[in-house]
Amino acid sequence: MVAYEIFQLVVFPGALFVICLAFLYEWVDRKLFARVQGRYGPLYTGPAGILQPVADFLKLLSKEDIVPRACDANLFFAVPVMYAALPLTALFIMPIAAPEALVSFEGDLIFILFSFGLMTLLIFLAGWSSMSRFSAIGSVRSALQMLSYEIPLGLVLVCPAIAARSLSVSGIVQWQAANATWGAALQPIGLAVVMVCMLAELELVPFDIPEAETEIVAGWRTEFTGRRLALFRMGRDLEIVLVSALVVSLYLGGAQQLWLVPAAAMFVIKTAAVVAVFSFARALFARFRIDQMIAGMWKYLLPIAVAQVVLVQMGLGA
Amino acid sequence: MIDGAGTVKSMQERLGAEVMDARAPKPRRAFVRVSRGAFGKAVRHAVLDLGFSHLIAITAAEVGEEMEAMYHLACMGATVLTLSVRVPKGDAVLPDISEIMPSAAIYEREAQEMTGIRFEGLKDDSNLVLPKGWPSGVHPLRKDQTYEGLVKVKLDLEKG
Amino acid sequence: MGYASTVKVPFGPQHPALKEPEHFLFEVDGDTVVGVTPRIGYVHRGIEKALELSTYGHGIYLAERICGICTIAHTCCYAQAVEELMGIDVPPRANYIRTIMSELERLHSHSLWVGLVAHEAGFDTLFMYAWRDREVILNLFQELTGGRVLHAINTLGGVRRDISPEMADKVRRALEHFEGRTKEYLRIVRTEPTFLRRTRDVGVLKPADAARLNAVGPTLRASGIKGDVRRDDPYVAYDEMPFNVITSDSCDVFGRTEVRTEEMMESIGIIRHALEHLPEGVFRVRAPRNVPAGECVSRVEAPRGEDMHYARSNGTAKPDRYKVRAPTLANIPALCKMLVGIHVADIPIILAGIDPCFSCMDRMVFVRSGGSTGRAR
Numbered sequence: 001m002v003a004y005e006i007f008q009l010v011v012f013p014g015a016l017f018v019i020c021l022a023f024l025y026e027w028v029d030r031k032l033f034a035r036v037q038g039r040y041g042p043l044y045t046g047p048a049g050i051l052q053p054v055a056d057f058l059k060l061l062s063k064e065d066i067v068p069r070a071c072d073a074n075l076f077f078a079v080p081v082m083y084a085a086l087p088l089t090a091l092f093i094m095p096i097a098a099p100e101a102l103v104s105f106e107g108d109l110i111f112i113l114f115s116f117g118l119m120t121l122l123i124f125l126a127g128w129s130s131m132s133r134f135s136a137i138g139s140v141r142s143a144l145q146m147l148s149y150e151i152p153l154g155l156v157l158v159c160p161a162i163a164a165r166s167l168s169v170s171g172i173v174q175w176q177a178a179n180a181t182w183g184a185a186l187q188p189i190g191l192a193v194v195m196v197c198m199l200a201e202l203e204l205v206p207f208d209i210p211e212a213e214t215e216i217v218a219g220w221r222t223e224f225t226g227r228r229l230a231l232f233r234m235g236r237d238l239e240i241v242l243v244s245a246l247v248v249s250l251y252l253g254g255a256q257q258l259w260l261v262p263a264a265a266m267f268v269i270k271t272a273a274v275v276a277v278f279s280f281a282r283a284l285f286a287r288f289r290i291d292q293m294i295a296g297m298w299k300y301l302l303p304i305a306v307a308q309v310v311l312v313q314m315g316l317g318a
Numbered sequence: 319m320i321d322g323a324g325t326v327k328s329m330q331e332r333l334g335a336e337v338m339d340a341r342a343p344k345p346r347r348a349f350v351r352v353s354r355g356a357f358g359k360a361v362r363h364a365v366l367d368l369g370f371s372h373l374i375a376i377t378a379a380e381v382g383e384e385m386e387a388m389y390h391l392a393c394m395g396a397t398v399l400t401l402s403v404r405v406p407k408g409d410a411v412l413p414d415i416s417e418i419m420p421s422a423a424i425y426e427r428e429a430q431e432m433t434g435i436r437f438e439g440l441k442d443d444s445n446l447v448l449p450k451g452w453p454s455g456v457h458p459l460r461k462d463q464t465y466e467g468l469v470k471v472k473l474d475l476e477k478g
Numbered sequence: 479m480g481y482a483s484t485v486k487v488p489f490g491p492q493h494p495a496l497k498e499p500e501h502f503l504f505e506v507d508g509d510t511v512v513g514v515t516p517r518i519g520y521v522h523r524g525i526e527k528a529l530e531l532s533t534y535g536h537g538i539y540l541a542e543r544i545c546g547i548c549t550i551a552h553t554c555c556y557a558q559a560v561e562e563l564m565g566i567d568v569p570p571r572a573n574y575i576r577t578i579m580s581e582l583e584r585l586h587s588h589s590l591w592v593g594l595v596a597h598e599a600g601f602d603t604l605f606m607y608a609w610r611d612r613e614v615i616l617n618l619f620q621e622l623t624g625g626r627v628l629h630a631i632n633t634l635g636g637v638r639r640d641i642s643p644e645m646a647d648k649v650r651r652a653l654e655h656f657e658g659r660t661k662e663y664l665r666i667v668r669t670e671p672t673f674l675r676r677t678r679d680v681g682v683l684k685p686a687d688a689a690r691l692n693a694v695g696p697t698l699r700a701s702g703i704k705g706d707v708r709r710d711d712p713y714v715a716y717d718e719m720p721f722n723v724i725t726s727d728s729c730d731v732f733g734r735t736e737v738r739t740e741e742m743m744e745s746i747g748i749i750r751h752a753l754e755h756l757p758e759g760v761f762r763v764r765a766p767r768n769v770p771a772g773e774c775v776s777r778v779e780a781p782r783g784e785d786m787h788y789a790r791s792n793g794t795a796k797p798d799r800y801k802v803r804a805p806t807l808a809n810i811p812a813l814c815k816m817l818v819g820i821h822v823a824d825i826p827i828i829l830a831g832i833d834p835c836f837s838c839m840d841r842m843v844f845v846r847s848g849g850s851t852g853r854a855r
Binding site: 343346447458468 | 706
């Protein structure tokens with residue numbers, strides 16, 4: 001029994017499976033993004049280039065490791081590890097193979113929200129510790145960006161919890177299963193707001209302001225090379241899994257068995273669809289300027305989020 | 319709009335004997351050389367009276383023992399007047415015309431570095447195109463500067 | 479903010495927004511640029527000196543290499559200047575072929591620019607599309623001249639290669655496709671809301687400033703001033719071509735995008751007209767080796783704006799003085815004006831907005847990049 005639990009934690013649906021998913025979704029994203037732009041995308045490593053993200057990861061691990069002389073060494077070394085570990089930890093709360101997650105407690109939704117905030121804090125520290133002009137601008141932009149999307153995101157994420165009378169992600173999935181409904185059907189506005197906020201959380205176009213290549217090189221990531229960059233990239237991929245898992249769990253019915261299709265397969269299909277939506281979104285827009293983004297978030301997204309909460313409180317969509 | 323021949327005529331009428339050489343080889347081209355003393359007057363006449371308000375470039379060239387600065391001015395985009403003035407090499411100083419022509423400064427700085435004609439009154443006469451630390455007496459477009467000599471200057475500069 | 483009034487932010491010579499090495503020192507107060515100092519000359523190759531040291535026949539190869547994008551504009555300008563000094567008349571067929579080539583070059587340069595400005599705005603999809611469709615023109619160049627980037631089509635006394643009727647049909651078919659794509663870009667740049675947000679009222683250059691600072695090319699025309707050498711001072715066969723000088727009153731990066739995209743439509747029209755009315759006859763006459771003493775000013779409307787060459791001959795086989803003024807240098811004063819008072823995040827898109835070609839601009843100091851080997855860049 002203990003062996004099975006260890007297997008669950010380490011292999012399926014635990015760490016290994018999740019990391020594989022992270023690489024798979026990076027490929028899905030790159031491939032779709034390329035196809036939309038009329039390019040081929042990854043092509044040579046594995047069938048249709050599916051192993052390209054793994055190859056990139058391994059290549060980066062073997063690359064020269066450069067540490068800027070002026071950096072704050074402790075932070076500079078610690079942040080990449082923490083950045084990769086945090087979404088991995090948070091993913092244990094996500095129901096992947098069954099409607100019940102490996103780890104689940106009343107209030108884990110709050111933990112997820114908190115971990116999003118923590119991710120941004122890590123980004124800020126990463127940029128700050130590398131003591132580069134571009135990194136500093138990138139981290140300040142990242143923090144500013146968080147201040148603008150965090151509040152609408154928090155407000156909207158509470159709505160499914162109110163409807164399900166549970167602050168646990170697994171609880172919300174089970175509530176959707178019990179009522180044979182999807183959060184998206186009940187709270188479409190909420191889903192839209194979450195998708196926009198998540199684009200910003202993941203720093204994707206049109207909100208890739210903290211790493212705007214043409215303005216500030218690679219933003220907060222500028223000074224990171226080799227293993228550290230590999231860890232950052234993996235952390236980013238895991239974050240994409242986390243974000244799409246959260247969207248699927250709260251709004252798209254989560255990991256539920258459908259007829260003969262097992263719950264884990266349903267989860268993968270649904271999250272891949274969410275990733276595809278992100279890829280299309282980032283192919284369709286130009287980048288906003290930071291002031292435009294913040295103004296837009298406060299002027300439009302926040303009122304919409306409040307409206308969603310009011311609707312749920314009035315009993316609509318609950 | 320004024321044509322080449324009209325420009326030459328107007329400049330001659332205004333400046334009289336100060337025009338050293340003037341011709342209009344094509345309908346939209348005029349070449350007028352004025353004496354050093356009348357240069358300011360000639361620029362003002364061309365720019366303010368005749369409407370040659372677009373400065374295309376300033377070419378500086380070496381003519382024997384003299385330096386020549388040629389101001390290529392365009393009127394309504396069409397007629398190009400090349401207003402030139404010669405100064406002796408020993409006293410190669412011309413007034414800065416960026417008061418009348420704000421875009422002139424960039425070409426004046428270029429000409430100053432390349433040929434050593436000094437433009438009096440330039441606000442910023444730091445190096446615009448030559449590298450940092452370039453020796454002040456070496457002007458690459460002077461005829462006495464050879465290929466090999468310039469390469470040597472550059473290599474010495476890189477060695478520090 | 480009681481302390482630290484302004485911060486100096488260097489931009490370049492290495493920076494992802496600048497495709498070529500150039501340096502701008504920005505004085506920034508918070509998020510607003512309050513001053514800018516350009517420092518050019520990082521890619522000087524001493525072409526003016528080199529032109530004085532080489533014969534007129536060699537000079538055309540140097541002129542070809544002043545710029546990789548406006549190579550036809552520069553060779554056209556050079557050939558015109560030298561032909562005028564030599565006193566030879568170019569056959570009409572050569573003039574038409576030069577016109578066709580110049581306009582094809584405008585098409586490829588402008589579509590390159592549309593892609594770049596989209597990239598600066600973070601709109602990579604348009605960047606990929608524009609550069610993919612630009613391949614059509616580059617392939618045409620390859621078939622017409624043998625070279626995709628440097629075409630070596632202009633030569634003293636005419637052009638090097640003729641356009642056969644079969645090639646003309648190929649060009650027409652390619653243009654058909656390209657026209658559809660250009661219309662699509664026009665629709666995208668006019669309607670895509672995020673792109674409009676990044677370009678509207680960004681990098682404003684008022685008409686009065688544009689005229690006073692002697693801006694040229696699309697930068698001038700986007701400020702509502704009808705300045706185009708092709709119309710004002712026709713060269714090659716432009717006096718026989720029907721086309722409109724496109725202007726825009728918006729005076730910002732959006733206007734510059736619109737002007738360039740619409741100019742692509744006009745260029746397609748010019749090429750079609752020129753192919754239709756291509757005169758019969760020879761396409762090249764022999765050029766003499768020596769050139770009588772004289773001087774001349776030659777102007778060409780390069781894709782980036784007015785390009786001027788001044789030549790002075792002294793009766794020998796080499797020019798006495800050869801001056802090249804590329805359009806980017808003329809736009810620098812206007813650029814410095816645009817860059818003051820803007821957001822830091824808008825710097826790349828405004829810089830890209832004038833379609834800078836720094837290696838074109840930096841052409842005259844005799845400085846080798848590495849050691850004594852004469853490596854052209």
